[in-house]
Amino acid sequence: MSLGNLGAHWWVILIIVVLLFGAPKLPALARSMGQSMRIFKSEMRTKDDDGETKPAESSDTTTKP
Template sequence: MTPQLIGSLGTPELLIIFAAIILIFGASKLPELARGSGRALRIFKAETKGLRDDDDTTPDELESREQRNDRDA
């Protein structure tokens, strides 16, 4: 989405969108959806950080890390 599209949304539009979300999912499901989204984002962040760390390590370090993980499991 472009910043112009987001910038053109005013308070009435946001309230209509929020009301539609409440009608679709129900007020009792919103906290559960937010919690699940937060968990998914945390997992995604951890995995991408792990991938970056793997790019910075040598093959010997990766092998020793995998051996430690196998012992712990």
């Protein structure tokens, strides 16, 4: 991935983030975002495992005369 392909607006956003948080705090910020995403994904998997998925459709067992 080449940084030259980024638009000018992304460079401005990157500079603003560096100015707001400072270079020393950026690794901690990235680590915290990664942990948050990991927790969110595990909670979504847990929600699916708790039985909150759609129930299976029942088959029609009636016979026609």
